[in-house]
Structure formats: structure tokens, C-alpha cells
Amino acid sequence: MITGPQITLAHGxxxxxxxxxxxxxxxxxxxxxxxxxxxxxxVLACPHGGELAFTTDSFVVQPLFFxxxxxxxxxxxxxxxDLAVMGAKPAALSLACILESGVPMDVVxxxxxxxxxxxxxxxxxxxxxxxxxxxxxxxxxxxxxxxxVGWRLPHAPAGWRxxxxxxxxxxxxxxxxxxxxxxxxxxxxxxxxxxxxxxxPLNGIVGLLLEAEREVRWMRDPTRGGLAxxxxxxxxxxxxxxxxxxxxxxxxxxxxxxxxxxGLDPLYLAxxxxxxxxxxxxxxxxxxxxxxxxxxxxxxxRIGTVTGPMPRGRVVMNTxxxxxxxxxxxxxxxxxxIC
Amino acid sequence: MITGPQITLAHGxxxxxxxxxxxxxxxxxxxxxxxxxxxxxxVLACPHGGELAFTTDSFVVQPLFFxxxxxxxxxxxxxxxDLAVMGAKPAALSLACILESGVPMDVVxxxxxxxxxxxxxxxxxxxxxxxxxxxxxxxxxxxxxxxxVGWRLPHAPAGWRxxxxxxxxxxxxxxxxxxxxxxxxxxxxxxxxxxxxxxxPLNGIVGLLLEAEREVRWMRDPTRGGLAxxxxxxxxxxxxxxxxxxxxxxxxxxxxxxxxxxGLDPLYLAxxxxxxxxxxxxxxxxxxxxxxxxxxxxxxxRIGTVTGPMPRGRVVMNTxxxxxxxxxxxxxxxxxxIC
Numbered sequence: 001m002i003t004g005p006q007i008t009l010a011h012g013x014x015x016x017x018x019x020x021x022x023x024x025x026x027x028x029x030x031x032x033x034x035x036x037x038x039x040x041x042x043v044l045a046c047p048h049g050g051e052l053a054f055t056t057d058s059f060v061v062q063p064l065f066f067x068x069x070x071x072x073x074x075x076x077x078x079x080x081x082d083l084a085v086m087g088a089k090p091a092a093l094s095l096a097c098i099l100e101s102g103v104p105m106d107v108v109x110x111x112x113x114x115x116x117x118x119x120x121x122x123x124x125x126x127x128x129x130x131x132x133x134x135x136x137x138x139x140x141x142x143x144x145x146x147x148x149v150g151w152r153l154p155h156a157p158a159g160w161r162x163x164x165x166x167x168x169x170x171x172x173x174x175x176x177x178x179x180x181x182x183x184x185x186x187x188x189x190x191x192x193x194x195x196x197x198x199x200x201p202l203n204g205i206v207g208l209l210l211e212a213e214r215e216v217r218w219m220r221d222p223t224r225g226g227l228a229x230x231x232x233x234x235x236x237x238x239x240x241x242x243x244x245x246x247x248x249x250x251x252x253x254x255x256x257x258x259x260x261x262x263g264l265d266p267l268y269l270a271x272x273x274x275x276x277x278x279x280x281x282x283x284x285x286x287x288x289x290x291x292x293x294x295x296x297x298x299x300x301x302r303i304g305t306v307t308g309p310m311p312r313g314r315v316v317m318n319t320x321x322x323x324x325x326x327x328x329x330x331x332x333x334x335x336x337x338i339c
Numbered sequence: 340m341i342t343g344p345q346i347t348l349a350h351g352x353x354x355x356x357x358x359x360x361x362x363x364x365x366x367x368x369x370x371x372x373x374x375x376x377x378x379x380x381x382v383l384a385c386p387h388g389g390e391l392a393f394t395t396d397s398f399v400v401q402p403l404f405f406x407x408x409x410x411x412x413x414x415x416x417x418x419x420x421d422l423a424v425m426g427a428k429p430a431a432l433s434l435a436c437i438l439e440s441g442v443p444m445d446v447v448x449x450x451x452x453x454x455x456x457x458x459x460x461x462x463x464x465x466x467x468x469x470x471x472x473x474x475x476x477x478x479x480x481x482x483x484x485x486x487x488v489g490w491r492l493p494h495a496p497a498g499w500r501x502x503x504x505x506x507x508x509x510x511x512x513x514x515x516x517x518x519x520x521x522x523x524x525x526x527x528x529x530x531x532x533x534x535x536x537x538x539x540p541l542n543g544i545v546g547l548l549l550e551a552e553r554e555v556r557w558m559r560d561p562t563r564g565g566l567a568x569x570x571x572x573x574x575x576x577x578x579x580x581x582x583x584x585x586x587x588x589x590x591x592x593x594x595x596x597x598x599x600x601x602g603l604d605p606l607y608l609a610x611x612x613x614x615x616x617x618x619x620x621x622x623x624x625x626x627x628x629x630x631x632x633x634x635x636x637x638x639x640x641r642i643g644t645v646t647g648p649m650p651r652g653r654v655v656m657n658t659x660x661x662x663x664x665x666x667x668x669x670x671x672x673x674x675x676x677i678c
Contacts (some may be wrong), residue, residue: 005442005443005444005445005470006440006441006442006444007438007439007441007442007443007444007447007470008440008472009440009473009474010469010472011438012438012470012471012472012473013472018470022470024453025444025447025448025451026468026470029451029452029454029455030434030451030454030458030465030468031410031463032463032464032465032466034431034464034466034467035465035466035467035468039467041467042431042433042466042467044430044431044466044488045613046376046385046386046387046389046391047385047389047490048385048387048388048389049387049388050385050386050387052385052391052488053431054431054433054466054467054486054488054516055467056433056434056435056467056468056469056486057435057469057596058435058436058437058469058471058484059471060437060471060473073664091383092373092381092383092393094381094393094394094395094486095369095395096396096397096484096486097397097399098393098399098437098482098484099346099350099351100346101345101346101347101348102345102346102347103345103346104344104345104346104366105343105344105346108346108364109364112364112365112368112369113368115368115369116368116369119369125369125371125373125374126369126371126374126397127371127373127381127383128373128374128378128393128394129365129374129380129395130395130396130397130401130484131351131357131360131361131365132351132397132482133346133347133348133349133352134348134351134399134479134482134675134676135348135674135675135676137476137478138477138478138479139478139482140473140477143437143471143473143478143482145395145435145437145484145486146432147393147395147435147484147486149383149391149393149436151386156385190441192479211361215371223639229561231380269521277366281568283508294585295589297554312600335578336472336473336474337471337473
């Protein structure tokens with residue numbers, strides 16, 4: 001075991017520390033083909049045909065409310081998005097609440113309002129749930145856990161095993177909004193224009209893409225650990241190199257400015273309403289056009305290329321001055337409790 | 340809103356306070372046919388035929404380890420059992436962990452050992468999961484949330500709508516073991532013989548029963564709030580009276596003694612390896628025989644009868660001395676954080 005004698009915040013950060021924890025502590029005990037893939041959702045065959053996607057996430061974001069969202073909105077979108085990027089049409093959500101004794105009822109009600117609005121926006125009902133209450137001081141107001149089930153679409157991506165040299169790498173919009181919005185809210189930073197999270201349900205735009213383009217190979221929503229973690233996971237699993245073009249990565253001025261001020265790299269900032277798409281290079285222009293036709297994909301861009309076999313995987317970025325930089329897997333999260 | 344200005348421990352107790360919270364705060368916002376039933380699991384139609392059951396529960400039990408189980412065993416069994424009593428064959432589980440920074444890695448490893456053993460015992464794999472870490476002092480070591488999906492069996496019970504006057508009420512074994520075991524562990528009570536939780540996966544015995552007996556009308560695992568809460572929920576939903584025979588309710592001597600010493604009523608103690616069954620009276624003897632043929636049903640007994648329409652529901656118990664007592668819905672839980 002190389003994960004150390006105690007749990008640390010970095011074990012929940014979506015980086016190498018979490019990967020080590022999963023590979024050292026969890027997978028040796030619970031391994032099975034579905035779990036071992038560490039995908040955004042597990043895929044199960046249904047008895048009468050078709051496939052079920054099944055996913056879960058806990059949400060411990062702090063503060064509960066931030067520009068562009070709150071823990072309820074995040075919990076619904078996070079789970080809807082994990083189903084969507086696995087090529088599934090979300091069918092239903094569960095919601096388990098761990099509430100702290102003493103939390104004001106109107107805070108709970110506001111979060112439930114948000115769950116309602118987000119579930120309606122995504123078109124996915126919350127069909128089952130649970131409520132537990134712990135003593136004051138034991139849950140930082142509230143933690144939510146959403147799980148989701150969905151039916152895999154006929155043209156769901158085949159996943160990392162299908163990724164090939166020459167494939168195009170795209171992102172559906174500018175990155176880092178969620179990470180800087182939560183951090184700004186937490187620190188009460190005085191930005192002149194409020195930074196807003198990108199948190200949104202992606203099932204609509206993903207459905208549009210998969211209907212129009214049947215050769216999407218792989219998708220992921222780059223949450224904890226950001227674009228860097230998502231692409232490194234793909235590179236390691238598929239055993240490929242990925243080359244990014246720094247100038248092509250969409251980045252809003254306000255996010256760029258805030259990240260610079262805070263000393264954070266946007267590639268590692270969490271996103272909650274963006275997704276990465278890999279498809280054959282010959283289909284990239286069409287895929288970008290489809291993405292841009294949807295309100296959540298206006299900023300879609302091709303950002304790089306799969307460069308070929310690389311047994312341990314590697315992500316590099318052309319900096320635009322003839323240089324390249326290795327984009328490593330983060331070890332922990334720059335910002336704990338971002339989701 | 341009658342639930343008060345703040346969340347209290349009683350809102351998580353499985354009694355009237357939790358019911359009020361659900362009816363005042365949650366259901367007005369999220370209502371849909373599946374959720375409104377407040378069943379142990381939601382039932383969804385699969386696109387290619389058959390039905391999916393889907394359930395979730397968070398676990399915040401304290402202490403994490405107790406005689407007869409631990410939080411990992413409880414999380415697996417609790418979710419497997421919610422699927423089983425809905426007449427579904429559990430297919431897969433998810434496991435979301437909220438860990439506190441500083442919790443020893445070997446505590447996490449022991450819990451994962453237990454998840455592994457329980458999942459193997461139930462024959463249900465953990466196929467997807469999530470790990471979040473919060474700061475020291477924010478999660479009392481760990482909280483787990485399990486969700487589960489299962490395929491409904493051909494002879495799944497029709498549920499509370501099918502319950503009729505004259506139906507027999509049965510329980511699969513002696514009650515209250517989990518509640519007293521956790522309380523004894525928490526208080527380090529010096530009982531001469533250790534009280535052990537009944538925590539166990541019920542999918543095997545439920546499957547056996549449903550295969551042998553096609554007229555089971557309703558099942559539930561009486562967890563938080565115990566037998567009293569489970570039967571009151573049925574009585575209210577179905578609009579019936581239920582008459583229990585005090586002498587027939589199976590109660591082990593050690594649980595009885597501990598409950599008397601602690602001033603607790605066994606009818607309200609949580610169970611994690613028992614289930615209540617309602618079927619036509621004419622089928623009761625056979626159902627009891629089937630239950631007793633399984634190791635987890637050795638102590639099965641018929642404990643009462645559905646007595647007919649009662650618009651607001653009511654559960655009464657014949658005390659055996661010619662008297663009767665009303666078995667009310669509890670308001671909160673006698674013991675917070677029992678599961």
C-alpha cells in the first residue's frame with residue numbers, strides 16, 4: 001500500500017492520490033469488469049435487451065451556494081452528465097441527503113428548489129431518496145449523493161478501447177468556470193464581474209451529437225482535476241499520447257484573469273457543464289458544427305490530437321512558441337470540496 | 340410548513356417527523372408517481388421489457404463497527420434488502436464514500452473488506468463508486484451511500500394497493516437485534532452475552548419465498564422505526580387496520596432483557612436482516628414453512644392480521660391479557676444514527 005496511513009484531502013481530489021487509493025484499497029477488494037474500468041458510469045446488460053448505465057457521486061461542495069449554481073444543481077447535473085457522457089439517456093435519479101442537525105429548513109428548501117429546477121431542466125425525475133440527520137458539527141450543513149440510471153443509446157461511444165492515433169480531441173466550451181466560481185465564492189473575492197459556474201445538464205447536447213455523429217469514440221466530463229485529469233486518464237487507459245494546442249483551448253478572459261491572480265492552472269480547474277469528445281479527425285469539423293448549434297456548445301473547439309501508442313500515456317501541450325510542456329496528472333485537487 | 344425552522348435529529352428517524360419533512364419539503368417539489376409512493380425502491384419500465392427497481396440509502400451509523408456488522412456490511416445489506424422487498428433480484432450496487440481527512444487507512448480498508456464480503460455473500464457486485472474527502476471534524480470518520488438496481492421478479496408483490504382485510508401479517512424472525520447491538524456498542528454496555536446485529540442480505544430468502552408463493556401482497560424490511568413504523572406506513576397507505584398478537588411477535592431473550600434495561604420498546608428497534616410479509620391468510624402456513632426452511636427465516640412467525648378499512652390506518656396490539664394497545668407511528672427514532 002502506497003496511499004499512506006491516513007486519508008487526506010488529496011485522496012478525494014481526482015488525481016494520482018485518488019487513483020492510488022482506488023488501485024490499492026478499493027479495486028483489489030471489489031474488482032469486477034464494470035468497476036475496473038473506472039468509467040463515469042457502469043454499463044449492465046438488461047435481461048430483455050439493451051444496456052443500463054448506472055452511476056453515483058457524492059457532493060460536498062463548499063459553500064453550498066455559489067454564482068451559477070448550488071449543491072442541488074450540481075448534484076443533479078453531475079449525475080446526469082456522468083450518464084450522458086457514457087452515451088446513455090438519463091431515465092431517473094436518486095437523491096440521498098445527509099443533513100446536519102440545526103441547518104435552517106429554508107436552506108434545505110432552497111436546495112430542493114434547485115434540485116427541482118435542475119431535474120426539470122434535464123428532464124429527469126428524482127424517483128427515490130433517503131434522508132439521514134447527523135449531530136451538529138458532523139456534516140457541514142449538508143452532503144448530497146445522487147445516483148442515476150439511464151438507457152444506453154444505439155450509437156453510444158465504444159470508449160477508450162476504440163481511441164486511435166490521429167483522432168481529434170474536442171471540448172464543448174471554455175474551461176475552468178466552475179472551479180474559479182466556487183473558489184471566488186468561498187474566498188468572497190471581489191471580482192468586478194461575478195464569475196459564474198458552467199454547471200449544466202449535458203444530456204441534451206450529448207444526445208444531439210450522438211444522433212448526428214455515429215463515430216464518437218470517447219466522451220468525458222472534466223470535473224475534479226479538470227481537462228488535465230480527464231485527458232491523462234484517457235491517455236493512460238488507451239496507452240496513447242495526446243497533443244494539445246495551447247492557443248486552441250477555449251478560455252474566457254474572466255477565468256483566465258482569476259486563475260492568474262489565484263495562481264491556478266485552468267487545465268486543472270473543475271468543469272461541471274463541459275465535455276471532452278474524441279472522434280476520427282475526418283469527423284471533427286462536423287462534430288464541432290453540431291456542438292456549436294446547441295446553446296451549451298457555442299464555444300466548442302478542437303484542442304488537440306491523439307498522437308499514437310505511448311504505453312504509459314502522456315499529454316503534452318504545444319505552448320505556441322515552439323515549445324511543449326507535459327501536462328501531468330494532478331496528484332490531488334488544487335481546490336478541495338469543489339463538487 | 341409544520342416541520343419547524345431547523346433540521347433536527349428526529350427528521351432522520353424514520354417516524355412522523357421524517358414523514359412531515361418529506362411531505363412538506365421534498366414531495367411538493369420533486370413529486371412524481373414513483374417517488375410519491377415512498378416505497379423502498381422505485382420501479383421503472385425498461386425499454387425492451389421488464390421492470391427495473393432502483394433504490395438509495397446513506398449510512399451514518401455510529402460506531403462504525405458493532406457486533407454482527409459494520410457500516411460496510413450495513414450499506415450493502417440495506418440496499419440489497421430494499422431491492423429484495425420490492426420483489427427485485429439485485430443486479431448491481433454503487434458505493435459513494437464521504438471520508439474525513441485523518442481517518443486511518445486501515446479503518447477504510449476494514450470497511451472495504453466488509454463491503455467485499457457482504458457483496459459476495461449477497462452475490463451482487465459493486466460496479467461504480469465515488470470518493471470524496473472532507474476536512475477533519477466534518478464527517479465523523481466516514482459516511483457511505485449505496486444505491487442499487489435490480490430486475491423485478493415475475494411474481495413481485497403488487498404492493499400496498501393489493502392488501503386486503505383478513506390478510507396475514509408475518510415477520511421473518513425475532514426483532515430488535517440491530518437496534519440493541521448498535522446501542523450496546525455505542526454505550527459500551529457490559530452485557531454478559533454480546534448482542535449481535537441481525538444485519539444480513541435478504542435477497543436469497545425473499546427469492547425463495549416469491550418462487551414458492553405467488554400471492555405475496557406486500558413486503559418491507561423494518562429498519563429505522565422498527566416493526567411499528569413499517570406497519571404504520573402500510574396501515575396509512577392502504578387505509579387498513581392491523582391487529583398484532585403480542586405473544587406471537589418473536590423476541591429473543593437477550594434483546595428483550597436489553598430493551599427492558601434500556602427502556603426501549605422492541606417494536607420500535609431497527610432491524611437490518613428481517614422482513615415483514617403480508618399474504619392471504621389461506622397462504623400463511625405455507626409462507627411460514629418456506630421462510631423457516633431458510634437459515635435467515637428460522638424464527639419466522641405469523642404475528643397479526645389485517646382487520647379491514649380504516650381510512651387513516653391504525654396498528655393495535657392484543658396484549659394477551661384481554662387488553663389492546665395502540666402501536667403508534669414513532670415521531671423520531673429512539674436511537675439516532677442507527678444505520
